[in-house]
Amino acid sequence: MIRILHIITTLEHGGAEKNLISISSNLDKNEFNQSIISLTTSSKKYSDIAELNNVQLINLNINNFITALVGIYKICKFLNQYKPHIVQTWLYHADILGLIIKILYKKYKVIWNIRCSHLAVSDISYTTRIIRYILSVRSQKVDGIIFNSKAGLVEHRKLGMFNENSHIIPNGFNLEEFKADKKIREKIREGLQINQDVFVCGMVARYDPLKNHDHFIRAAALLNKIYGKKIIFLLIGVNINWNNKKLVNSINHENLKDKFHLLGQRNDINDILKIIDCLVLTSITEGFPNVIGEAMASEVPCVSTCVGDVVSIMGNRKNIIKINDVADLVSKVNDIINLSTDEKLELGVNLRKRIENNFSIVSTMKKYRMMYSNV
Template sequence: MKIVQVITRMDTIGGAQLHVRDLCIALAEEGHSVYVVTGGNLTLYEELNTVYCQSLMRNLNVVADIKAFLELRSILKSMQPDVIATHSSKAGVIGRLVGWSLRIPTLFTAHGWSFTEGVAGKKKRMYRMIERLMGRMTKGVITVSEYDKQLALKHKVLPLEKLLTIHNGVHETELSRDYRHPDNRLTMVMVARFAPPKQQLDLLKALTKLQQFEWEMLFAGDGPLLREAQCFVESEGLNDRVQFLGNRHDISAILQMSDIFLLLSDWEGLPLSILEAMQCSLPVIASDVGGINEAVKHSVNGYLISPKEEAELVDKLAVLLTSPSLRRQMGEHSRLLYEQHFTFEQMHDKTFAYYEKIIEQS
């Protein structure tokens, strides 16, 4: 099978990019011809067969978007794939328009809708209208959480027969939990870009109220709001407790040296970082948004926190910081839920079966 994945950017580390990377590698190893078409002229994933659509950009720009449509149409017309799989909002729209114009079976993976709860009102209405129009040209849509499927149905974006939930899945890694902080501090970690919708600053503010406990906080990721977080740490005298690791390619090793995983966010689909933490048997504290509650079960493998509820966050952090047996118990539940529902093999098999179904229906 010849498969083309279309995504707006591959020059950053994010859930959609890692999803595309891992899926492409696995499909190629099975003998399929797999290509990634992405905007700009840069990728962080040199192992993929990448074709650049230089006019394709994230920001709305009518002239550039028309150029991107024409450029992408030329690329895909010459490639003649059996199926086009689109990802991210801009590539999802332009890619589906191109697929429809070329009569090539095309689907979209929604890694969290642009009209999800937490998005500003005007943007939300605009994105809903766009997705309703695109739904008529879309053979099928994969949602990475049941939450996103129900959101699409609620707003009449797509009919039920065009929607399929396939939970994200992550690869198994070799576990080695031998790390111990030299002064027996507990290690907490958050893996996310310093950009909306993530809320690293809210977490740091909560941690200032827990300085009576022995802990260290690791942040993996880069982004435009990083400097603001660094300045807060300096002003609060937390330099000896908080580390900013930047973009990392050894996330599994960082998770394995940690005791608690955190993710604060205003909105989400189903974050890969949480699944990676569960694979490493970590208890999770996360914002109760999007599809997170499909992976994190409150008081079972972690705690779900209402957005902007600092007192609630401080309370649950204190509970886990002071209870080794509860951390261990919740970590074991995380691992079990990962094995049951969130392995890469499960996600891969369901996704490829859907590709085949879309082609057959066309």
């Protein structure tokens, strides 16, 4: 049996976290024994999933220099006890730790998992820039690198990050978890006091300048002028609430307070997607945005900026828009609104079929299994 130790910066909410939990839950337990170390904390949801799947989860709660030293001691102690065949690290800060482990414990196979593609210096901290530089110049020291997007691999190679055992393994989606369901759709809409026949245009993203919520809000203002009571707007994610002054000011500036539902961070995204009629992504940068695949699996049409591997996920450029092009976004959403009932049903079936054929959790697990078995 192959023992794998996953080390991740945090196991709260995010694409990398979701992907790690999915892998640790779905890989064959007769073939792989997996443990997870979170350098900081873990959400209750992911802690419960790990426990349910007999995956040992350790939270180091590192938040200062002293706790960092204690955390390093605990990692070394666990390595000596668990004796993993593979150490899989996730995200830059954990990857630098993986490099240190490889230097100190040459017998362990170390694989990095790189999740981002946007590399603009202005958008990352000085510490992260230093870590990224070290990772790039020492990338041949580790036993392999997994990128979750082609965009991520290309951009990191420009920085000099090269390893002969590099692979692109896209995120996989659980088709049982993400699917259309009319009864759940009606129930959640009723709970949120949203009329069943209203068109819901939604965006799932934490509040962050790189997610570019203002683009969505400006487009919402124009769509509201066209459709009035026939359309509402939904925002979901970390720091998406009425206490967020910047976000609320942007909404109020367009006189849209009564047209927006701010749902904050949710653990039931799979159900929330069922009430959305069009999923919008206005990001300035992405690697492999999970929400696009999740929406498509749920038969929800998507409109997105051309970032990361979005075109690869969606399969064409029909609903791809330019960053900050409000008119283009309005036009694409308008096209979806004006589809006939039969056209919407056919589109939904085709969207789900694309995810099933290209990005299912089953195909992703096969690629991870091959990587772990052959490293």
